[in-house]
Amino acid sequence: xxxxxxxxxxxxxxxxxxxxxxxxxxxxxxxxxxxxxxxxxxxxxxxxxxxxxxxxxxxxxxxxxxxxxxxxxxxxxxxxxxxxxxxxxxxxxxxxxxxxxxxxxxxxxxxxxxxxxxxxxxxxxxxxxxxxxxxxxxxxxxxxxxxxxxxxxxxxxxxxxxxxxxxxxxxxxxxxxxxxxxxxxxxxxxxxxxxxxxxxxxxxxxxxxxxxxxxxxxxxxxxxxxxxxxxxxxxxxxxxxxxxxxxxxxxxxxxxxxxxxxxxxxxxxxxxxxxxxxxxxxxxxxxxxxxxxxxxxxxxxxxxxxxxxxxxxxx
Numbered sequence: 001x002x003x004x005x006x007x008x009x010x011x012x013x014x015x016x017x018x019x020x021x022x023x024x025x026x027x028x029x030x031x032x033x034x035x036x037x038x039x040x041x042x043x044x045x046x047x048x049x050x051x052x053x054x055x056x057x058x059x060x061x062x063x064x065x066x067x068x069x070x071x072x073x074x075x076x077x078x079x080x081x082x083x084x085x086x087x088x089x090x091x092x093x094x095x096x097x098x099x100x101x102x103x104x105x106x107x108x109x110x111x112x113x114x115x116x117x118x119x120x121x122x123x124x125x126x127x128x129x130x131x132x133x134x135x136x137x138x139x140x141x142x143x144x145x146x147x148x149x150x151x152x153x154x155x156x157x158x159x160x161x162x163x164x165x166x167x168x169x170x171x172x173x174x175x176x177x178x179x180x181x182x183x184x185x186x187x188x189x190x191x192x193x194x195x196x197x198x199x200x201x202x203x204x205x206x207x208x209x210x211x212x213x214x215x216x217x218x219x220x221x222x223x224x225x226x227x228x229x230x231x232x233x234x235x236x237x238x239x240x241x242x243x244x245x246x247x248x249x250x251x252x253x254x255x256x257x258x259x260x261x262x263x264x265x266x267x268x269x270x271x272x273x274x275x276x277x278x279x280x281x282x283x284x285x286x287x288x289x290x291x292x293x294x295x296x297x298x299x300x301x302x303x304x305x306x307x308x309x310x311x312x313x314x315x
Contacts, residue, residue, distance in 0.1 A: 049090055049091060049092045049093075049261075049264065049266050049270055049271055050091070050092065050093050050094070050095050050257060050260050050261060050264065050266070050270050050271065050272045050273070051081070051084070051085035051088070051091045051093075051094050051095070051272075051273060051274075051275065052094075052095045052096075052097055052272050052273065052274045052275075053078060053081045053082070053085075053094060053095070053096050053097070053274075053275065054073070054096075054097050054098075054099075054274070055073050055078070055096055055097070055098040055099070055100050055111075055134055055137060055138075056071055056073055056097075056098075056099050056100055057071035057072045057073060057100060058071070058072045058073070058100070058101070058102075058103045059072070059073050059074075059100060059102060059103025059104060059107050059108050059111070059133045059134060059137070060072045060073075060074060060103050060104050060107050061074060061075065061076075061104065061106065061107050062074065072103075073100060073103075073111075074107065075107050075110040075111050075114070078111050078114070079110075079111070079114050080275075081275040082094070082114055082115070082118055084275055085118075085120065085275075086118065086119060086120065091120065092120065092121070092261075092264030092265060092266050093120055093121040093122070093123065093260040093261065093263055093264030093266070094118070094120060094121070094122045094123070094260070095122075095123055095124075095125060095256060095257060095260045095272065096122060096123070096124045096125065096137075096138065096141060097125050097127060097253070098124055098125065098126050098127065098129075098130045098134050098137075098138055099126075099127035099128050099129055099130075100129060100130070100131070100133070100134035101129055101131050101132060101134065101154075102131050102132025102133035102134050102135070102136075102154065103132075103133045103134075104133065105133065105157065105208045105211075105212075107133070108132075108133030108134075108136045108137055109136070109211070109215075111137045111140075112136055112137050112139070112140045112215065113140075115137065115140035115141065116140045116219075118140075120264065121142050121260060121263035121264050122140070122141040122142050122260075123141060123142060123143045123144075123145065123256050123259050123260040123263065124138040124141040124143070124144040124145065124256070125145050125146075125251075125252075125253050125256035125257075126138075126144065126145065126146035126147065126150040126152060126238065126247070127147075127150070127253075128150060128151065129150070129151045129235075130144075130146065130150065130151070130152050130153075131151055131152070131153060131154035131235055132154040132155070132156065135152060135153055135154065135155065135216075135246075136212060136215065136216070139215060139216050139219035139220055140219055142263060143248045143249070143259055143263070144246075144247040144248050145247065145248065145249050145250070145251040145252075145255055145256040145259065146238035146241060146242070146247050146250065146251075147238050147250065147251075147252065148237065148238050148239040148250055149237060149238060149239075150237070150238035150241075151235045151236075151237070151238075152235065152236050152237070152238055152241040152246055152247055153230065153234065153235050153236045153241060153246055154233055154234065154235045155212060155213065155216060155227065155230060155231035155232075155233070156209065156212075156231060156232065156233030157205045157206075157208045157209045157212065158205070158233070159201055159204075159205055161187045161189070161193060161201075162189045163189060163191070163192055163193070164189040164190065165189075165190055165191055165192060168190060175188070175190035175191075177190070183197065183200070186200070186201070187201075209231070212231070213227045213228055213231050216231075220245055220246065222245055226245070230244060230246065238250055257270055257272060258270070
């Protein structure tokens with residue numbers, strides 16, 4: 001009997017030791033990622049004339065916001081790559097390869113603003129999805145190319161605030177809120193939102209919605225009224241979006257490259273280089289956490305992030 005207990009203790013010790021090693025390894029990768037600034041897989045802007053920038057996953061100010069969804073794009077990443085492309089005399093145009101459901105309004109607006117100031121031609125190539133904040137960003141480009149089955153648009157704003165009061169009651173959980181400032185606990189999950197609070201948040205989302213519509217109308221040379229008709233949050237197929245003026249043409253990734261080369265005045269076969277960066281932490285989390293969620297049959301999606309974060313989200 002004692003022998004069996006000893007064996008069980010050894011097994012538990014081994015398991016705990018492995019978990020400790022994994023924790024140390026994960027932490028090491030995180031700090032190495034911060035120190036190194038990421039692994040740069042670029043072949044170098046000196047060897048090409050079209051600079052590709054990927055807009056993938058959730059658009060957020062923080063890279064860690066995309067852990068559950070498989071990745072994130074931050075203004076810091078994109079702006080750094082735009083600076084590289086701007087300063088390189090060999091780069092004649094930028095290709096934005098977009099596959100994103102959108103993200104935070106501020107992060108999307110920041111990238112949009114930098115693209116509007118960029119001094120070289122920019123062409124967007126839509127992969128699967130160019131929705132909401134991703135479409136907001138894409139509107140700053142000179143041309144948008146998508147596949148017939150690509151998902152484009154979703155012009156709108158959403159804010160979701162969970163109310164877990166009923167669940168807390170069943171579990172016997174009580175919250176004591178001490179605050180200075182009338183609206184300091186607005187969006188609390190422990191109580192129902194008041195009509196006044198809901199009205200304030202609706203007013204905020206309306207302002208962001210109007211900004212979204214105004215920038216789309218300006219960039220796509222459409223009337224505000226026309227954009228408002230399309231700004232229902234609905235996602236259009238690429239084959240529909242081209243007729244509505246949301247994109248410029250139907251085409252493949254290769255077609256977008258050729259268009260970027262044409263706009264950039266590139267003669268001969270264009271050479272595409274990428275400045276995409278991946279940190280040790282990104283690679284680790286996507287490999288381990290992605291595998292765990294897959295084993296648990298948990299969906300990895302944008303809506304899942306929305307339920308965890310009570311923030312304005314352009315979608």
